[in-house]
Amino acid sequence: MKVASLSNPVMSDWLADQGLRLDASPYIAGSLEAKKMLERLPDTVPLASVTSGHNGGIFNGPMFRRVYLTDPEHSVPFVGTKDMMAADLTALPRLRKSDATSAALSYLQVKPGMTLISCSGFNAGRRAYVRPDMGDCWSSQDTLKVEPDPEEIKSGYLYAFLLSRFGESLVRGSVYGSAVKHIEPHHITGLPVPRFDEGLEGRIHQLVEYSARLRAQYQAGLVAATKDFFDSVGLPELNKFRWHQQERDLGFEISTAEPISLRALNFAPRARRLIEKLASVQGATLGDICAGGSLRTGARFKRIDADPSHGVRLIGQRQAFWIRPEGRWISAAQAPEDIRLQDETILVAARGTFGENEVYSRSVLVTGAWLEHAYSQDFVRLLSGDPDVPGAYLFAFFRSDVAFRILRSLSVGGKQQEYHPRLLREMPIPLAPPADRARIAQTVRYAYQCRDRADILEDKALALLTAAIEEAAG
Structure with missing residues (x-):
């Protein structure tokens, strides 16, 4: 059972801020605490003001009948709320291509630099970054897409904030429901996004982008190693x-x-x-x-x-x-x-x-x-x-x-x-012959080195952002 912190008790005016919600989640999960801390920053903007695209850049999609195929020529990779967390995407289910590219669903194709947020299910609120190798994927209606406006904010910086403990508290504080949790686009449009100087935001963005490219290299390396294996034997x-x-x-x-x-x-x-x-x-x-x-x-x-x-x-x-x-x-x-x-x-x-x-x-x-x-x-x-x-x-x-x-x-x-x-x-x-075995093993090892390096860079980006927020909040 979770209880409110005595050092940060729930205040009566918080109820009004949350539209008189009487469930405990937004009050004890750290959402209001994070929001009050961000209010002390000199510059924050609503999330909706730095996104663009379909429905203003924050959207999920309609419920639809899913027809899965196995032939790559007639299907597209399909990312759900669990699959968005996967490191290796080669085993993704595949949606019928004619449905995916139809006018009703074509906008569900993800774009590199988007942030994906699981918006339905027990673990609603998880976040993932769309890597460079995911541009041919479609996402389900159970996944919120947050598309940054490149004229307003850098994609890697926005993702770093949403992934940080501050972003996590705000996103998870937007969850509602009992047995099946939900987040709707309008629940997160007003999330306060802190803004800093262009240099800091640029460094954080570069770290996230480099991390995403390394994860794409990890994926490509494993695929290449498996192909090399069967060719070599x-x-x-x-x-x-x-x-x-x-x-x-x-x-x-x-x-x-x-x-x-x-x-x-x-x-x-x-x-x-x-x-x-x-x-x-x-x-x-x-x-x-x-x-x-x-x-x-x-x-x-x-x-x-x-x-x-x-x-x-x-x-x-x-x-x-x-x-x-x-x-x-x-x-x-x-x-x-x-x-x-x-x-x-x-x-x-x-x-x-x-x-x-x-x-x-x-x-x-x-x-x-x-x-x-x-x-x-x-x-x-x-x-x-x-x-x-x-x-x-x-x-x-x-x-x-x-x-x-x-x-x-x-x-x-x-x-x-x-x-x-x-x-x-x-x-x-x-x-395979010994020389081929050594080469294939090295390809796999390098892929995992890329993966570990990607995690380090992502952690560094989060550390930079967290330090900047805490310092600005005094």
Whole structure:
């Protein structure tokens, strides 16, 4: 339960400022405190005065029937409230292109430099910056678009303010609703945006823009590494593999020498053809590569919450795929050792359902700054035990759609799926010549270095803005 701070009690005139809202959110979430602090600044302007475009530059969109396709020629990437937080956008759902480009929905195409704000759902109020590589994406009606007017304000500076603790308090203070939270465009048009000299705003903008370009480089690097992987192992046709364009798995027969499994999914022809193709080139099984390393899920444990200064951030399956995690903080001393991982461990989401947009069977690489975090038991910890097969090389394969489809075919369980341990160990992994392996691994490593550098620059931009606001407010 949240209570008002005794050092900053709720005042009666705050009720009038909020249109006599009687729910507690805007009063104890820091929204009014941030607003009163910003009022002490010498120069602030309403958000609506520095935006331009459709509906004045602050808009979401109409509810509409979504038709999803898989053919890139006839579809466009579609960003929802969860997808806007993703670091890797290659697995985005795809909206039918004829609908997206129609007069009714064409304005939902996002533009680099926009700020996206989730405006519906339990986590309404999250913010994300539209990177340079997102210009071909459309966004859902559950996402507010804030389009800065380039004549009035720099896009990176505006995003930095909305992302800061001051912007977060103001945006989240605009949320209304009980079970399903909402923010409407008119709720944030009057948010006070602090203005500073052109030099400071320009520096903050440049840091945010450079951060966005580095995240685009991270994305491009991973895509290039996966393409290089299949080219180098002699399977270039898998770069253009389209699962849904293959013949469906209907009416097939199998014969096995031993009862490995009784589930038809584990012998589905589409996945079997992929496995046979991987096994047709030089390689090794996943079990052999991970001998001496790790190939198992984590230990179950009870979470003991801790203060951030004495704990570690715990990352679960959903947030592992975000640009920046928001996991809870727990006591590492009260948890098993395997919550902390070795460099270049691959985490494969190991529990879930078969929804096309679910993270089950998707993979992430733990390296760089993300080694500081802890990870839940709901991942397969995949760590190479062979120094000639680095984790960064393996990740170029495991992030592919081919690996995703094969992993799902290895599933066992009822509602919640897991992997058949023997079938997982027997999964064939193509091995490129040593020089190619080293090059692919380096491409992946550089991509993650770009990602870490992007986070540092974004944090620096926020620190500059926060210091300027606090100094100006006295």
